[in-house]
Amino acid sequence: MSNIYIIGAGTIGRALAGVLRRHRRDVVLVRASEAVPPSLLRLRVVYEGVPIEEEVAVCGLQDVVRFDGVVVVATKSYGNAALAGVLKDKVGDSPVVIMQNGLGVEDAFLREGIGNVYRCVLFATSQYQEDGGVVFKPVTASPIGVVDGRADILSSVVDAINTPVFPFAGTPDITPIAWSKTIANCVFNSVCPLLETDNGIFHRNEEALGLARKIIAECVAVAELEGIRISAEEVTARLLLISKASDGQLISTLQDIRSGRPTEIDTLNFAVARAAEAKGRDVPVTKALGELVRLKSLALMLVFVLVFLGCRGPVKDGGRVWHRGPVWVPVLIRVWRRVRIWGWVLVWQPAPVLRRGCFRSKACRGIYWFFGAVFRRYTRPMVCILRGTVCCRCTTGRRR
Incomplete structure (x- = not known):
């Protein structure tokens, strides 16, 4: 198990790759979401205020014909079904360590008949810096257990990726953890x-x-x-x-x-x-908070999409810089007026559920206040985008 393949170049994948290279492990960072030519990527990982800078080999998933070492899955769990379909013909008997949060994240790999599947429960946090580096903070050793595979090689799998900076430990039963x-x-x-x-x-x-x-x-x-x-x-x-x-x-x-x-x-x-x-x-409470997160995610993703689709190039007018929208703007204006109304319904629909249990707390009131602010802030700019002009300097959606 000399080679280590880390699928996913997010914050955790980069942190793990940088730390393993610092400890002289053979690491390949595999991008699952995009095709990239094989190259070297210089990673910068900050651990306890000390930067770790290492060059790591990078390639696309399509460039790997066969994995001949430990495969660490550090991608987001919503892409597991597609990823498992690709990996089933590439991993062979190589151990696959799923390093994701949530329940049932290993199910997609088991359905594809992938053997030697191991689950890692991650106890570490990481986030990007403005310069593109990653700040990494381990909480404690992250346990790894057998989901469906050989228990006799668990210690070898743990030893392959374990380091003092990013520690891992084997456990006989990973389910309660x-x-x-x-x-x-x-x-x-x-x-x-x-x-x-x-x-x-x-x-x-x-x-x-x-x-x-x-x-x-x-x-x-x-x-x-x-x-x-x-x-x-x-x-x-x-x-x-x-x-x-x-x-x-x-x-x-x-x-x-x-x-x-x-x-x-x-x-x-x-x-x-x-x-x-x-x-x-x-x-x-658990489900209602999940619905609010989903709604917030969809609302902001819609803003990103509309801004991207609505911009056709800058136009100067009266000292301001505007972006022209597409020709089908009038149709979407009518759609958005209805979406805006139903958006309020979706936001306040879970209110009775939360109000029964914890509406008196400031944290819960803060959630309601935030979603009111979201729709107050983004309604006018999005209508302005759909009408065809957005001021780059003004976030209030003032029309030309």
């Missing part, structure tokens, strides 16, 4: 993006922690129905540990929303909600 971490992620990946704040909010703010306890209580009850014995106090302690260790770091879902990318909320809040429904139970 995966559930515990998923519950913590249901908190981080819904509350932090909605409040536009960093991971440290829960150890700094008692009201945010109170909302987290409600989510944890709902999810732990579902885990018990699945036969997973987890203590709510244990999950809360782990959540606070992560919150303190990653204070100042932004959760991946918030980074995805700000970049106009899809989120992993389907394998977190909605995965727990589906498990609850299968057992005849309801998780109203």
Whole structure:
């Protein structure tokens, strides 16, 4: 297992690749989302304020004929079905380590008949810097367990990617740990993006922690129905540990929303909600927060798309710079007027669910305030875009 292939060049993939190269491991960073020619990429990973700069081999997934080492999947979970379809003819007997958050992230690989599948529960955070580097903070050693494969090579798999900077450890049963971490992620990946704040909010703010306890209580009850014995106090302690260790770091879902990318909320809040429904139970707060995150993600992705489609080139007028829109603008104006109305309905529809449990908390009121601000802020600019002109200097959507 001398070669290590890391599929996914996001923040975690880059951090792991840079750290492994620093410890003289043979690493190849494989891009799954785009075709790139084989080349060398200089990575900059900041760990405890100290930069780690290394050159790593990079290639596209289409350039790999056969994997002959450990394969680490560090992509987003929403692309697992397509990725598993490509990997089934390339991995052979190579161990595949799935380094993703959520429940059932390994199912797509098992359906394709891929053997030697291992699950890693990640206890580390990372985010991009303005210069393109990655800030990396490990919380504790990330456990790796067998999902479907050979248990006798688990220690070899762990040793291949384990380093003092980015530590890993083997575990005989990964399922309870995966559930515990998923519950913590249901908190981080819904509350932090909605409040536009960093991971440290829960150890700094008692009201945010109170909302987290409600989510944890709902999810732990579902885990018990699945036969997973987890203590709510244990999950809360782990959540606070992560919150303190990653204070100042932004959760991946918030980074995805700000970049106009899809989120992993389907394998977190909605995965727990589906498990609850299968057992005849309801998780109203967890599901409602997931719906709000999905709505926020779709709203901002729509802004990115409309800005991209609506710009046909700059036009100077009265000291301002405008962008002309496409010729089909009048039709979309009528569509947007209806979307704007239904947007309010979708935002406030979960309100009674949350109001029954925690509407008195400032954190929950902040969620309502934020979504009111989202639609107040983006309604006028988007109508302005559809009419065909957007002022590059003005964010209020003033028309020409």
